[in-house]
Amino acid sequence: MSTFLLEIVTPERKVYAEQASMISVKGVEGELGILPNHIPLVTPLKIAPITVKKQGSKDEIIAVNGGFMEVRKDKVVILAESAELPEQIDIDRAKAAKERAEKRLAETKQDNVDFKRAEASLQRAVNRISVSGK
Incomplete structure (x- = not known):
């Protein structure tokens, strides 16, 4: 192959x-x-x-x-x-980043720049958490 x-x-x-x-x-x-x-x-x-x-x-x-x-x-x-x-992922740091992003998303309007940054931050944290568990 x-x-x-x-x-x-x-x-x-x-x-x-x-x-x-x-x-x-x-x-x-x-x-x-x-x-x-x-x-x-x-x-x-x-x-x-x-x-x-x-x-x-x-x-x-x-x-x-x-x-x-x-x-x-x-x-x-x-x-x-x-x-x-x-093996390079710090799972505790990723979970803390996920919580911070979720909190910012709940507090921010959708058309705000901070909302888009928080959304991207949440995606990165969820990606790290899912990969570290495999």
């Missing part, structure tokens, strides 16, 4: 660089499954977990908080605002 190189990069560092046989991501237009030799593609990503399937081992889940994915013939690069492997 063929594979491709998956790299997940943030402004601070390279989070992940390994061979994968398939990945599943959530783009802004919907969910995508990428296999080796996929047609070239660039798409924005939602705040959501990425599932990495590897030959002979169990799936890996990575929390990716937005960004872009570029698919090439033999390589996929995800340029993310932030990304964390499950």
Whole structure:
């Protein structure tokens, strides 16, 4: 079975660089499954977990908080605002961030800039919590 190189990069560092046989991501237009030799593609990503399937081992889940994915013939690069492997996630910090965001959402009007920031903060916290539990 063929594979491709998956790299997940943030402004601070390279989070992940390994061979994968398939990945599943959530783009802004919907969910995508990428296999080796996929047609070239660039798409924005939602705040959501990425599932990495590897030959002979169990799936890996990575929390990716937005960004872009570029698919090439033999390589996929995800340029993310932030990304964390499950063992890197501080679950207590994520739960506290979720509570703060929920409180701000309850206190803020929907058309307010703070509402949109709180909503994004809530999505990031929920993403981290779900990935850390897998």
